[in-house]
Amino acid sequence: MPTTDYTITGVASDNSSGVRLVSVRVERYDVSPKEYWNGTHWTSGSRRFLSATLNADNTWALPGIDLSANGDYRIRLVVRDQANNIARAKHNPVTYFTVNSAPTDSTAPTGIVSAPIDDETIEANENFTITGTATDDLSGVKKVQIRVERFDVSPTQYWTGSKWVTNKRRYLTAHVNADDSWELTSVDLSSEGDYRIRMMLRDFSNNLARAKDNPLTVFSVAASKTGQPPVAVDDAISITAGGQAAINVLHNDSDPDGTLDTGTLTVLATPFHGDYTIEGATVIYNHDGGTATADSFTYTIADDDNNTSSAATVSITIEPHPQVAPVAQDDSFILAIGTSGLINILGNDSDINHNIDPAKIELITHATSGDLAVQADGNILYTHDGGAHPSDSFSYRVADTTGLTSAIAVVSIEIEPATNPVANNDTIRMNQGTLQVINVLGNDSANTVIDRESILITLSPQHASDFEVGSDGTIHYRHNGDNSLSDVFKYRMFNTQGMPSNEATVTITIKPALLTISDFSYEGAFKLPADQFGASSLNYANGVIEVNGDSLFIVGHNHDNAIAEFSIPTLVNSHSIAKLNSTGNPVQKFTRVINRAATGNPENLDQIVGLERVNGSLVVNMMEFYDAPANNTLTTMMIKDAGKLSTSATSAIHRMNGAARAAGWLSEVPAELKQELGASHISGHSSGDPIISRLSVGPSAFGLNLPANLQSSNSQNIPTFEFQGFSLDNPLHSDLSNSLRENSLWTHMSHARYGFIAPNTSTYVTVGWSAGHQTGVGYKNTLEDGSKCPGYCPNKSTDAYNYYWLWNIDDWARVKSGELEPHEITPYESGELNLPFQTDAYLNEIGGASYDADSGLLYISVLRANIDGYDNPPVIVALKVN
The missing domain is CATH 2.60.40.650 (Immunoglobulin-like)
Known part of the structure; x- marks a missing residue:
């Protein structure tokens, strides 16, 4: 204003x-x-x-x-x-x-009555609440006043808030809610008659909508329905076990002042030992044939005034079925020559009294080509003698627990000749350089018996340091530790008749080793100039970088978010900034790019958080630093010619699925994993910026395939798959303030700045910085030097450090299969990342990083490491990933 x-x-x-x-x-x-x-x-x-x-x-x-x-x-x-x-x-x-001058409000508010509605008839109610809504788009609704009149009497009566009178045409002030709905409570509408409601509205600019300007609501009040509920009376019946009964449950029920409505018959507590259906006033009950001696259910009935009875109980006595002898049925069974099998002879036998006794099976005639053994559960174990007879048989009868005996039943056994066993292919996944015991016979089959000592290797593996066939049918395979990602061998096996199987293939996928922090070594560093080059300088740099062979792209001053390209000089393995080589002047000066997007910048994105060079173009991930509503969806644009930052055409700003939880750093998936992961790149982000609810509370990893239509001048959706990601409800660690001093993973101060999959390993590497793991994290706390923290700070200012988190991407496969949720993944190793030129973790935190697969170097920008007066450009440190 x-x-x-x-x-x-x-x-x-x-x-x-x-x-x-x-x-x-x-x-x-x-x-x-x-x-x-x-x-x-x-x-x-x-x-x-x-x-x-x-x-x-x-x-x-x-x-x-x-x-x-x-x-x-x-x-x-x-x-x-x-x-x-x-x-x-x-x-x-x-x-x-x-x-800007504020607009003038000269328009009166508008409103409606929601209950009762115009021309409605309602039931009498001595404590009625009249409700409605009022709107005023500019200055807002200040007051709603209501007058309730009864006009079917003479003189007209008016509601005062406590009684009806004829001498006061009073408006009552309704309660206005924050959403502009309103209500007038405790209105006595207990008398039948005709009523109307008048309404006046006033806004905060003092504009008034008088009663004549608002719709008149006219309604009627009718007497409340009264009446006594029906009376439902308990019933009792008897039924034979397994039988059916049609129960007219309403035959003894009544209604004192009306008529029973058979369509409202409702069973409440259902029977335990049977099922039911309702047909008019009758409940059809079917007993399940079990041994229970009683059952019951309850029901209610309503009348024509919608009054409902109390619940009545129907008690059912179950009479046992008269004892009869069990029935034994003939059986047939097929068995391979020379093998054994259990025959469930009772499976098709029956007893209407449900009391067959498995212990009372009596063999009448015995098998002639094999042995029989009656088991305790009533099954018969038949073992064929291996002879040439194509069939066998025996007979039996069974008794129930009362001693009644069935007729004799015959079991016919067909003896199948032996056939060649079937060997099935196997797929094994194992760690690099480890031993795996492989049960290749586990999925093989034969209609006779597999000879577990008969495995014949027909093709040997190429990458095993130890390979041995065990006498138990397992194969001991030890990988030789090289960088091979797969191996294969083939085999046959035989049954006990000496018949061979087909040839089966065992394919072994070698999971690369996991990195540890000791696999990273300092290779050297270089420095950058502090001068102004075009639209920005490297003082107070953002620190996001992207290595491009012998040069790197870097984002300049935090307030500018401009991109430049510098040549990478020869690395110097020194801890002295003075001895480091400088990049010199840039190959391309700083150029602002965000507001050059083809469709403009409608969501006011103002921070570059990720860069990735793809096929000569530069992909840029962005965010709004303070997106208070957390509703931004635009994330990603492309500079079509990375070699012409200042003049290149640009794409629209596209929408990456996952928004700010996903669209941070970008890194390419190693070639050997692209098909397995179904992704060409990984995009990730983390909390550490304002509005934590929109961010991943722990380093995320979203798989995506950067599409060809990324160059489009119209906004596109970029599909992603969430391999790992966290939230306030499911953070990487639940104690973000580390109040218990047991959190070494992630606090309110943690901020990952880059992530990549190390080639030929199973490790997803993320680096950034963290704080408060020793002393905890406070909010607007006073530090040891007496200074007041403006937000979250560690309880001791020195409790801050650059940090790393290493993750096993085998967990991502478990996420893809649904075995794990993305927030259930944890790093297998994490801790402080000690870098050269790191004198103060607040001053010299990691700003960004970029992995160069050709050199095997991880380049890291250490912010404000080269201080000279007001100049403070970052130093670029290179770590060798061994």
Whole structure:
């Protein structure tokens, strides 16, 4: 809103000697020539800095500024400390703002009555609540007033809030809710008659909608229905076990003042030992034939006034079926020559009394070509003698527990000749350099017996240091530890008749080894210049990088989010910045790209969080630093020619599925894993920026295939698959403040900046920084030097460090199969990542990284490591991944 007396406020800090002076210049830049505030009026002749009032707590204020004119303004700062160090305007962020006149509200609000509705008849109610809604899009609804009238009597009556009167035409104030709904409670509508509701509305600009401007609601009140509920009376029946009964449950029920409605007959508690159906007033009950001696169910019935009875119980007595002898049925069975098998002879036998006794099986005639053994459960074990007879048989009878005996039943056995056994292919997955005992016979089959000592290797493996066939039919395979990703061998086996199987293939997939932090070694480093190159410099750099062979792309000053390209000089293995080679001037100067997107930047994205060079183009992942509603969906754009940053055409800003939880760093999937993972690249992100609810509370990994249509000037969806990801409900560690001092994984201070799959390994590497793992994390806490933390801080300022997290991508396969959820994955190793030029974890945290597969080097930007006065560009450290 315009004002002639505006106060600009802010805060300054200096942890060494303290702030001495804050100077402020206010500019209006939408006019030509630009105008500057000189303390009393606007002028185009003097670019004057004004001294602000500095308070003891380092807050400052510049009052009395005339901002009565609509327009675009900006604020520049110069800050000086007690040691006379100065932070000039170019070193401090510029604040941009706009002054707009607020629109004038001259429109009255509108409203409706929701209950009762116009022309409705309602039941009498002595405590009725009238409800409705009111709307005013500009200044909002301030007051809703209601008058309730009964007009079928003379004189007309009016509701006062406690009684009906004839001498006061009173409006009552309704309660207005935050969503602009309203209600008037405790209205006595107990008398039959005709009523109407008048309404007046007022908004916060004092616009009034009178009763004549609002719709009149007319309604009637009818007497409440009354009546007594029906009376349902208990019933009792008897039924033979396994039988059916049609029970007229309503025959003894009644209704004192109406008629029973048979269509409302409802069974409440269902029977335990049978099922039922309802046909009019009758319940058809079918007993399940079991041995239970009683059953029951309950029901209710309603009348024509919708009054419902209490529940009545139907008790059912189950009479046992008269004892009869069991029935034994003939059986047939097929068995391979020379083998054994269990025959379930009772499976098709029956007894209406359900009391066959398995212990009373009596063999009448015995088999002639094999042995029989009656088991305790009633099964018969038949063992063929291996002879040439094509069939065999025996007979039996069975008794029940009362001694009644069945007729004789015959069991016929067909003897199959032996056939060749079947060997089936196997697929094995094992770790590099380890031993695997493979049961190749586990999925093989034969209609006789497999000879477990008969395995014949027909093709030997190529990458085994130890390979042996065991006498138990298993094969001991030890991988030789080389970089092979697969191996294969073939075999046959025989049955006990000496008949061979087909040839089967065993395919072995070798899972690469897992990295440890000891596999990373310092290879060298180089430094970058602090000068301004085009749209930005590397002071206060964002730190996101992308290696491009012998050069790298890097994002400049945090406020600029511009990209430049620098040549990579020869690495120097030194811990002295002075000895490092410099990149020199850039190959391509800093260029701002976000607002050059083909469709503009409708979600005000202002941070570059990931870069990846793909087929000569540069893919850029972005976010809005402070997306308070957490509703942004745009994430990704493409600079079509990475070699022409300043002039290249650009794509639209596309939508990566997963939004800010997914769209951070980008890295290519190693060639050997692309098909297995179904992805060409990994995109990941983590918490550590504002609005944690939109981020992954732990390093994420989303698989994606960067599509050809990424160059499109229309926004596209980029499909992803979430291999790992976390949230506030399911964070990597539940104690984000580390209040118990047992959290070494992830806190409110943790922030991963890059992730990649190391080639020829099973490791997903993520690096960043973290804090509070020893002393815990506080919020706006006071540190040991007395300074106040502006947000989350470790309880001791030195409890902060660069950090790494190593993950086993075998867990991703378990996520793809549904065995694990993405938030159930944990790193197999994590901890502090000690880097050269790391003097202060707050000052020198990891800003970004990029893995170069050709050299096997992981390049890491160590922020603000090369400090010279106000200059503080990052140093690039290279780690060899061994």
